[in-house]
Every structure is written in C-alpha cells, then in structure tokens.
Amino acid sequence: MTDAIRYHKDQDNIVVLTIDMPGQSANTMNAVYREAMAATVDRLEAEKDSIAGVIITSAKKTFFAGGDLNELIKVTKADASNFYHMVLGIKAQLRRLELLGKPVVAAINGAALGGGWEICLACHQRIALDNSSVQIGLPEVTLGLLPGGGGVVRMVRLLGLEKALPYLAEGKKARPDAALKAGLIHQLATDKDDMMAKARAWINANPDAKQPWDTPGYKIPGGTPASPNVAQMLAIAPSVLRDKTKGCFPAPEKIMCAAVEGAQVDFDTAQLIETRYFTELTTGQVAKNMIGTFWFQLNEINAGGSRPKGFAPSVTRRVGVLGAGMMGAGIAYVSAAAGIEVVLKDVSLQAAEKGKAYSATLLDKKVSRGHMSAEKRDAFLALIKPSDNEADFAGCDLIIEAVFEDRELKAKVTAAAEQHALSDAVIASNTSTLPITGLAKAVAKAEKFIGLHFFSPVDKMPLVEIIRGEHTSDETLARAFDYVMQIKKTPIVVNDRRGFFTSRVFGTFTNEGIAMLGEGVSAALIENEARKAGMPVGPLAISDEVSMSLMNHVRQQSIKDLAAEGKQLPEHKAFAVIDMMLNEYKRPGKAAGGGFYEYPQGAKKHLWPELKARFEQASAQISQQDVRDRILFIQAIETVRCLEEGVLTSVADANVGSIFGIGFAAWTGGTLQFINQYGVQDFVARAEYLAQQYGERFNPPALLLDKAAKGEAF
CATH class of the missing domain: 3.90.226.10 (2-enoyl-CoA Hydratase; Chain A, domain 1)
Incomplete structure (x- = not known):
C-alpha cells in the first residue's frame, strides 16, 4: 500500500x-x-x-x-x-x-x-x-x-x-x-x-x-x-x-x-x-483562462508576490479614517470587521455618526438573517468611534483619507491628521486618480505616504489597489499590503501615474462607450454588446452610476495638473457627449435623477428615449463584433501601456486587478490573458484594423508589437 x-x-x-x-x-x-x-x-x-x-x-x-x-x-x-x-x-x-x-x-x-x-x-x-x-x-x-x-x-x-x-x-x-x-x-x-x-x-x-x-x-x-x-x-x-x-x-x-x-x-x-x-x-479555452487567473495568479498575489521582502509581518491596530461618506463608511466597516479599532472623522459629529450608521445597517441585516448575534453586532460597532476632532487620531498606526477628489482639501486634512497619529503611522489616500507623489507633498514624511484605492461598495468589492509614490518606502508598502490582507481584500501593487491602473483602464471603457454614442451608434447596441462581451454592466449605465459630473471634475483636475507640467490632455470623442449631457441636457447621472438612463420610481431603469433623436444616426451603425471588440480591446491595450510604463509590475496584478477592480470580462481571465488567448499576433492585427477604423488610440503599443514579433505571450 x-x-x-x-x-x-x-x-x-x-x-x-x-x-x-x-x-x-x-x-x-x-x-x-x-x-x-x-x-x-x-x-x-x-x-x-x-x-x-x-x-x-x-x-x-x-x-x-x-x-x-x-x-x-x-x-x-x-x-x-x-x-x-x-x-x-x-x-x-x-x-x-x-x-x-x-x-x-x-x-x-x-x-x-x-x-x-x-x-x-x-x-x-x-x-x-x-x-x-x-x-x-x-x-x-x-x-x-x-x-x-x-x-x-x-x-x-x-x-x-x-x-x-x-x-x-x-x-x-x-x-x-x-x-x-x-x-x-x-x-x-x-x-x-x-x-x-x-x-x-x-x-x-x-x-x-x-x-x-x-x-x-x-x-x-x-x-x-x-x-x-x-x-x-x-x-x-x-x-x-x-x-x-x-x-x-x-x-x-x-x-x-x-x-x-x-x-x-x-x-x-x-x-x-x-x-x-x-x-x-x-x-476548452475559458477554463484555462479562469484557472490561470482565479487560482494560480490569485494565489501568487495572496502569497505576497508583490510585497517587498525582508519585512516582518505587521498588524494594524487602530486606523483613522478621514471622511465618513460612502467610501469612508465602507473602509470603517471592513476594518472593524477585521477587529481593528476605527476613528471615523468628518467635519461634524453628525456626519461621522451617519457614517457609522452605514455599518449598523449592514450588521442589522446579518442579525435579522440569523448570520450574527446581537452581542457580536454590538461588539463590532463599539470598535467604530465617530469624531469631529483630529486629536482622536492619537494612537492610530494607519490614517486613510477618503474625502472628495480635490487636491487642496486632501492636503489640508492629511496634514492635520499626521500631527496627531503615531509618529511612524502610515498615511494613505483613497484617491482613484490623483498622483500619490503630488499628494505626499502635504505631509512631513513622504516615505510614509501611500495610495490605498478602494472600490465601491467597499464591503462587497474584493480589491484594493495599492499605489506606491516616488518616495514611498518599501517598509510602508509592506505594511499597507499587510493591512489589505488583514481586512481580507486582494491587494495589487502599482506605481504612481495619473489614474494608476484601474481608473485608467476603467476610463477607456466608459469613454469608448460614450464615444460610440457620439458617433451615432445605437445606445441599446452599445449596452447589449458590452454585456454580451462579458462586462457586468454597459458603459453608459456605469457612467450614470459614477456620475458624469465626477468624470468631468476628474478631467478638469487633470487638465489643470497637466498644464502645470506644460502638457495637454489628449482630446477624446467622449468629452463632447459628456459636456452636452451636463450643460445642455442637465442629466449628470443616476444620483441626480437621470443620465443616459431614466430611473422611474419603483420600476426598472431604461435608456433615456431622447438619446435616439439626439445622438443616433441610421448611417452610423457598426457591426456587433466591432462594438464588442472596441470595448474589450481598448481596455487590454491600455493595460499593456500600463505595463510598458512600469505602472504595473506583474501580469497577475493586471489580470486579477482588471476583473476584481473594474469588472473586466471574467471569462477571459483578465485583460492580458484576453490578449494571450486571442493570440498575440492576431490581437495586433485586429487592433490595427480598429485603429484604422476608429482612431489611433487602438494602435498597438511597442511592448505588444515586440511580444508579437518574438512570438511571446504575457
């Protein structure tokens, strides 16, 4: 035997x-x-x-x-x-x-x-x-x-x-x-x-x-x-x-x-x-894609593949969260769920209490379903302390700023929090687009500053994108990585650039959908083909969720920042459509009552009927395959650019991050695996066709051409 x-x-x-x-x-x-x-x-x-x-x-x-x-x-x-x-x-x-x-x-x-x-x-x-x-x-x-x-x-x-x-x-x-x-x-x-x-x-x-x-x-x-x-x-x-x-x-x-x-x-x-x-x-190919990413690459990440070596594992004990809105409230919840004490601060105690109430609502659901005892809920909630005073950050070994995407506001609140936290506390920003190196200028110790980009809703989304600034130390990165693992999220590590990895790729997805609408393609075709391609939601629906006013705000901030560096933001066909929706039609998105979709009370949302008259043109329709490929290819190409620029440092981070962070089609195994399974040379040929038809943004980056010439995959 x-x-x-x-x-x-x-x-x-x-x-x-x-x-x-x-x-x-x-x-x-x-x-x-x-x-x-x-x-x-x-x-x-x-x-x-x-x-x-x-x-x-x-x-x-x-x-x-x-x-x-x-x-x-x-x-x-x-x-x-x-x-x-x-x-x-x-x-x-x-x-x-x-x-x-x-x-x-x-x-x-x-x-x-x-x-x-x-x-x-x-x-x-x-x-x-x-x-x-x-x-x-x-x-x-x-x-x-x-x-x-x-x-x-x-x-x-x-x-x-x-x-x-x-x-x-x-x-x-x-x-x-x-x-x-x-x-x-x-x-x-x-x-x-x-x-x-x-x-x-x-x-x-x-x-x-x-x-x-x-x-x-x-x-x-x-x-x-x-x-x-x-x-x-x-x-x-x-x-x-x-x-x-x-x-x-x-x-x-x-x-x-x-x-x-x-x-x-x-x-x-x-x-x-x-x-x-x-x-x-x-x-079959789909099982290969999914086993490769959801098993092997995910395990590589969770085993600390992107964590700097040589640092003892650290445990976060007390975290200070700045801003008790949707994101801050969610970060407080997942931290307390891991047994970490949380100080949740906002401008008023009332706003901070409202942030804590978010956790209470989630926990009450668990108690009502018999998934948690009332005692456990009370002990959980006792870990979250609402506050309107920076002095309460005393004893915090981690500070996470989760206020509005505004550079001056972020600088003001992080500088104040740093003074009260522990002298070696890690200071993090939950920004989705603003470069970390610039934000780090507001604090005394830039080596302790890092980006921790959570996704909404924080309690459900499994990913955290950790952004390393120019001055972020290896020790700070290791501690941030350990915190993300402690709250049972999947960490991917990227280097600092505007939009980092996930927001950049996500931006290409929404912009491509909106650009097609601007070209006269039917809105229903765009949304249906995106879902058929494997995206959980169409680009117009997700733009409504994010809100076009926020997209516009991010764009204006980018224009300002780039101007300071003597650069210009490249034009995109989507911008004109967003401007019309905001300025002419006053439809910024779901929270404001309507955007590309109508949101009737107590009924299912549906596309705004006026889109037909205002945007669609019978002569502008393109094939279903072209719609689908534009949506998937543009995200894959942007991922290659991120790898080429050193924003991404691992294939695993790219694949897992694209699926868990932005909902890229899961059957593909992620943005880079999508290229592998398509065939690198075939992908290049198709990208070149899309570039001729729809614009130079589809031109294959040098790294992609190099891989195709050598017959290599990612």
Missing part, C-alpha cells in the same frame, strides 16, 4: 482509510491519489468478507481539496481521449466503493470541496465536524469546469434537479449546519473522537447499507425532467441561465445539460454524459 491512503483495520473489523497525500498541504485527485485509490479498492474487495465497514477520513486540516489544477490546466484537445478515460477510471473506483456491499462512511474532518465532496457523495453516510471552518460544495463552476467525479450525477439523485442546481451551476457552498438541513450530510459531530464513534456506531447498525439510487424503486426527488413541475422549470431555466452568462461562460450551461440529460438515463450512462461534458470544458 502507498502512504497516500493509509489502510488500518481495527478490532471490530472496521477499515479506516486515512487520505494523506505526501508532500502536499491538501489532498488532491492527482496521479498519486489515483494509484493509491485503485490499490485500496482492490484490497477492500479482496478482504471484503472479513470487513464490517469502511470509514474514510483525512490526515490534513482539510478533508480533500479536489482535482489537481496543475494537471487540469495542461490538458489540451489532443489529450481529450486519454483524459476522458482517466476520469472514467476515477469514477469507476468510487462506484466500486459504493457497491462494495459494506457500509462506507465519510468522516469529514475539514473542508470537502470539489473532488473531496464527490468522494463523500460516494459514501452511504456522511458525518461532518460541526465547525465553521468546514465547508462543503462543488465550486468547479467558478473555474470554468463542472464537477467531473460523479458530482453532477449524485447531487441530482440526492436532492433532485431543482435543489441540486444552485450547488452545481452557481458553486454554492454550505457550512455543516446548513448542509445538514439541506440533506447533504446525515450527522454532525462535536470533535474528531465523536465523529469516529458515530461512524462506527452507524456501520454496526447498518450492515447492509446501500445508496438511495441503488435501492429498488428509487425515484429522483422532485421528479425527472418528464414530470410536469420539473418540465415547467426547465422550459424557462435555459433562458434565465443565458441571461446570466450572456453565452460567455460555457460551464453553467454544460452543467445544466449534464444534470438534465443524466436525470433521464440510468446511473452509469449519466456518468458517461458527465465525463463527456467535463472533458469538453477542461480542454
């Missing part, structure tokens, strides 16, 4: 299988596992007559992590046949286990996700530790895959189609208590000993255990696709799903196919159907 699965038979003839993959922090379904499982199942079958039952558990902190992504990302179309048969082999092992004729129990001592949960599903009884660190689910869809180890087949047979789909197509996860209620597991255990005792007791009480689906007369809960109520749901489900995925994400659609088709045939045929769809997705 290998060490990967330890086989121990006790005095009651119960075999305990302990999965412990050598040299790994988590168990995965790699070649070592497959060999070990094959040998284990052979031995169980050979010794079957002297066995009372089997308990499967893990020696790791987690139960089992799932498929080996190092293997999966490398599978090409040429490997499809071998891969398909290998997956069928994994399934056959689990099938032999559940048909052993002896009770098999999963003793779930930690998180069981993906392939780990699929092993549990092949057991007759599932007992989990009642611990909040234990999570159960099938998150494969978030990486562009489907559960390929029997997960689709068994979940549908366990819960029925309707109840299984959220776990399969949305990757919904459950904690042990919720999993028990949902019927995913059978029992909870207080600790490891209790779990093993319950497993043994169940084996002794159920010597002839069988899976429900292997019991004569079994019917799928809720009915098959032929049952009227399920047929009714399935009549609308594909269009609801297509509305969500916009056809960009094949995985949820293939999951639905595998689930519905598999529910109409016997178990073994359903396994074949699942394996075919799994092979199709694994060999």
